[in-house]
Amino acid sequence: MSGSAVGLNWRYLFSKRGYMLTTASFTGNGWKSWLGNDENHSLDGDEVFERELHLKSELTYQLSDAIELKGGIFGKSINSDHYTWFGPDTTHFGFIFPANTISFYPSITFKAGGFLQTTIRPSNRFSLVAGLRSEYFDFTDEFKISPRIGLNYFLTDKLILTTSYGYYYQTPSTYQAALDPANTNMLSSRAIHNIAGLEYLFSPDTKMSIELYQKDLDFTFIExxxxxxxxxxxxxxxxxxxxxxxxxxxQKLVGSLAYTYSISKRKDGDNLPLYDFEFDQRHNFTLAAGYKLTNNWRIGLKFQYATGMPYTPATGTALKNDCWYVVEGGKNSARYPDVHKLDIRVDRTFHFNNWTLTAFFDLWNVYNQDNVLYYSFDVDDSGNITRDASYDFSLLPIIGISAQF
Known part of the structure; x- marks a missing residue:
């Protein structure tokens, strides 16, 4: 697996009331994988290369003390090569996949669009943000317009009421399209967000918020x-x-604490029942803190705890054509174990004339917790089921550097 990324930002202050920010970036990713047996190590596999060039320019202008205008345009070119092959296979659940080879080399596609947004503050207690975002995706030949609006109202000097509403679209990836030629007919999925909350300012440095949200989803991807x-x-x-x-x-301390309770449901067709989405994580708790030891040294930690996500269990076996297969239970009717881990990070900053260099050391999963990612099931010749667990990262050290000009 390989990857690369590079970006450049240019900020231009064209008046006391406005500025323009332009960003250009390139990302490239690629991987090769082979899966087989002792006789043939490449029964299944894929070779994927994706390259994206991004260009975005935004302009912000303070029309008056009460009105701010913002607008921008963006474009992205996408160049992808996908070569995938599958050997004939019958899964442990009895599904038959014939051998197949897919070569997916679409011409360079692009995504382009723009947005307009205005922020109105008629008084110190009230602000309204309204905007429209439009985008065109060449690969699916779709043009989408996304209205969005938000409102903030100071109930008191420290208590703020916040609300927002908006449309958000997710375009299909070229990797999804490469799985089958028919997938080139996919369209973008849509989410309609409704959010309301309260925010309390204890001080200029400390705030607390609570939000209720509802996201209605349609045209979601079903495999x-x-x-x-x-x-x-x-x-x-x-x-x-x-x-x-x-x-x-x-002073020297920074920190945050977050807790979320959420329910996420899906259904695979209009007349089909709802089920727990595979990423339905009911309880999620995160505690993060950082301490500035000196002007050049910082230390931080992050603790995460979350209840297990759902999966479809194996409830038995069935014998078909002298072969044993797994019988599935209800879709996503069981839960993986809860997960938790502690990460620690140390930063050392070096200051030069016109730029700074930061070296960091991360230590993930400090106490080496075994967090289950997924289970796989197998059946032996006697019809007995075995369950194997695959785990997330164990104790993992990471060293890196970053530069800021």
Missing amino acids: SDTTRKITNEGSGYSRGIEFYIQQKMS
């Missing part, structure tokens, strides 16, 4: 259990409540 085709027949919702408290850098 067939028996083929590699993906359609837009899915729908569902996510709803929940989020509590967040933040202490910005004050």
Whole structure:
């Protein structure tokens, strides 16, 4: 697996009331994988290379003390090569996949669009943000317009009411399209966000917020259990409540605490039942803190705890044509174990005339917790089921550097 990324920002202050920010970046990713047996190590595999060039320019102008205008344009070119091959296979659940080879080398596609946004502050207690975002995706030949609006109202000097509403679209990836030629007919999925909350300012450095949200989803991507085709027949919702408290850098300490309770449901067709989405994580708790030891040294930690996500269990076996297969239970009717881990980070900053260099050392999963990612099931010749667990990163050290000019 390989990857690269490079970017450049240019900020131009054209008046006391306005500025322009332009960003250009390139990302490239690629991987090769082979899967087989002792006789043939490449029964299944893929070779994927993706290259994206991004260009974005935004202009912000303070029309008056009460009105701010913002607008921008963006474009992205996408160049992808996908070569995938599958050997004939019958899964442990009895699904049959014939051998197939897919070469997916689309011409360079692009995504382009723009946005307009205005912020109106008729008084010190009230602000309204309204905007429109439009984008065109060449690969699916779609043009989408996304209205968005938000409102903030100071109930008191320290208590703020916040609300927002908006449309958000997710375009299909070229990797999804490469799984089957029919997947080139996919469309973008849509989410309609409704959010309301309260924010309390303890001090300029410390705030607490609580939010209720509802996200209605349609045209979501549904992958067939028996083929590699993906359609837009899915729908569902996510709803929940989020509590967040933040202490910005004050003296030497910075920190945050977040807790979310959420429910996420999906269904694979209009007449099909709802089920727990595979990323339906009901309880999620995160505690992060950082301490500035000196002007050049910082230390930080992050602790995460979350309840397990759902999976489809194996409830038995069935004998078909002298072969044993796994019998599935209800879709996503079981839960993985809860997960938790502690990460620690140390930063050392070096200051030069016109730039700074930061070296950091990360230590993930300090106490080496075994967090289950997924289970796989197998059946032996006697019809006995075995369950194997795959785990997230164990204790993992990371060293890196970053530069700021």
